[in-house]
Amino acid sequence: MKQHSEAQWRLAEVWNDTVDLRQLAWAIAIGVGISVAAFFLASRWLRGVAATPELGHAYAMLAGLAGCVAAGVICARRFPPKRVVREEAGSADDPAWRAEVLAELSAQPGGLGRVSDLPPAAVAELKELGLYALFADQEAGPAPARAASAARPAAAQEALT
Numbered sequence: 755m756k757q758h759s760e761a762q763w764r765l766a767e768v769w770n771d772t773v774d775l776r777q778l779a780w781a782i783a784i785g786v787g788i789s790v791a792a793f794f795l796a797s798r799w800l801r802g803v804a805a806t807p808e809l810g811h812a813y814a815m816l817a818g819l820a821g822c823v824a825a826g827v828i829c830a831r832r833f834p835p836k837r838v839v840r841e842e843a844g845s846a847d848d849p850a851w852r853a854e855v856l857a858e859l860s861a862q863p864g865g866l867g868r869v870s871d872l873p874p875a876a877v878a879e880l881k882e883l884g885l886y887a888l889f890a891d892q893e894a895g896p897a898p899a900r901a902a903s904a905a906r907p908a909a910a911q912e913a914l915t
Contacts, residue, residue: 765836775801777833784832785825792821856892 764775796817797810804810807869860866867892880886 772836774833776834781825781829784829785822788825788828789821792824793818832912843907851907857886860892866892 760865765772766778768778793814800810800813801807804813824865833835856866866889869880869886872880877886880889
């Protein structure tokens with residue numbers, strides 16, 4: 755039981771992702787160490803090679819940036835993700851759940867957009883996954899509203915005759 759609570763204590767949420775605090779500290783130390791070492795080594799080497807000291811310093815900063823990228827690759831390989839993705843059985847097939855997800859997406863800035871604006875490859879993928887009709891129906895409006903709007907012209911036509 756102690757180990758379980760200790761493991762939970764070590765986890766934190768950073769930028770909407772779950773991280774292990776010890777591994778995060780190691781990743782920061784590795785990143786700082788590699789990037790600073792790359793900067794100072796390049797600065798020292800380029801001091802005598804570059805045409806001007808400013809140009810040598812600029813190239814050294816570029817080497818430090820390359821060190822950051824290298825440190826990112828090393829840390830990504832060394833420390834695997836901590837997130838656990840669980841998909842509940844049947845939730846993807848539940849129409850109420852799908853409607854809830856589409857409502858959430860529609861409420862976000864920019865909304866869902868239009869299916870007709872999608873490139874052909876995206877439309878083909880949506881059709882392959884069986885989601886095209888879902889998004890097309892959402893674009894047309896909720897089903898009760900469509901039925902009510904379709905009933906109005908029929909009622910108006912009956913009133914005229």
